[in-house]
Amino acid sequence: MPVNHNKDAGLSAKAPAVECNNLKLKVKKKIILDGISFQIPQGSLTGLLGPNGAGKSSLLRIISGLTAADSGSAHIFGKPAGVQCLGELSMLPDRSNLPGWLTVREWLGFAGGIYPDWDEAKAQELLRELSVSPESQISAMSRGEEARLQLLTCLSRQAPLVILDEPFTGVDLISRERIASAVVGELADGARTFLIATHDIREMELLFDRLILIGEGQIQSIEDVELLRQSGKSVESRYREVFA
Numbered sequence: 170m171p172v173n174h175n176k177d178a179g180l181s182a183k184a185p186a187v188e189c190n191n192l193k194l195k196v197k198k199k200i201i202l203d204g205i206s207f208q209i210p211q212g213s214l215t216g217l218l219g220p221n222g223a224g225k226s227s228l229l230r231i232i233s234g235l236t237a238a239d240s241g242s243a244h245i246f247g248k249p250a251g252v253q254c255l256g257e258l259s260m261l262p263d264r265s266n267l268p269g270w271l272t273v274r275e276w277l278g279f280a281g282g283i284y285p286d287w288d289e290a291k292a293q294e295l296l297r298e299l300s301v302s303p304e305s306q307i308s309a310m311s312r313g314e315e316a317r318l319q320l321l322t323c324l325s326r327q328a329p330l331v332i333l334d335e336p337f338t339g340v341d342l343i344s345r346e347r348i349a350s351a352v353v354g355e356l357a358d359g360a361r362t363f364l365i366a367t368h369d370i371r372e373m374e375l376l377f378d379r380l381i382l383i384g385e386g387q388i389q390s391i392e393d394v395e396l397l398r399q400s401g402k403s404v405e406s407r408y409r410e411v412f413a
């Protein structure tokens with residue numbers, strides 16, 4: 170039977186998984202985010218797409234509670250983003266933050282200790298699925314191997330919101346397919362919500378059900394992918410229309 174992570178965590182069944190209202194962020198007088206507003210319904214897989222420097226990572230850091238916005242608000246399942254939401258979201262950051270001095274096995278033991286929602290059976294399953302060797306030293310892993318370990322760490326938690334910032338950067342074709350299929354496996358019961366920032370539209374084209382297109386710190390368009398397809402467009406063609 171599907172696990173309802175949201176109910177288990179006492180979260181509102183009706184609140185959007187993510188809701189942002191008029192978020193603004195400036196860094197050293199430069200406007201990074203300029204009035205960002207959107208909602209992400211529970212159970213969806215939303216692609217956050219846009220050119221380099223559009224503000225995707227900055228936005229994800231605010232939603233994750235790692236950066237404070239100058240104004241506006243971000244809510245996760247109805248609760249203000251911040252430390253009080255750390256149990257509700259699992260984030261894969263755009264730069265690796267794994268401890269290089271540990272082996273994979275040691276890291277997984279450590280992660281199991283620090284995350285109350287850690288699912289050891291899931292971690293073991295993903296080790297096999299993503300072909301990650303438990304004996305590898307993290308500092309000696311290639312970019313792609315480390316990306317797979319990061320994803321494994323992220324998906325081995327039972328948090329109802331999963332945020333992936335560039336999960337495919339520097340990752341080879343087969344590893345990309347493995348990562349995409351691990352995400353598909355997690356989507357099956359619809360209990361989790363995914364928000365994924367990526368430039369690799371082709372890997373995810375068939376998985377996204379919603380798109381948020383962001384450029385120069387502003388929302389350029391929000392799309393329902395089913396409606397987009399009905400109008401004869403693909404995610405890629407819509408991206409080109411907005412940003413070319």
Ligand SMILES: Nc1ncnc2c1ncn2[C@@H]1O[C@H](COP(=O)(O)OP(=O)(O)OP(=O)(O)O)[C@@H](O)[C@H]1O
Binds near residue numbers: 197201220222225
């Ligand atoms: N700490 C910082 N100091 C100065 N500028 C910053 C800082 N953080 C982000 N920026 C600037 O904010 C803008 C948005 O950066 P961000 O990393 O959010 O974009 P992005 O859409 O994730 O880009 P990419 O696709 O290249 O990863 C960029 O112009 C970046 O240089």
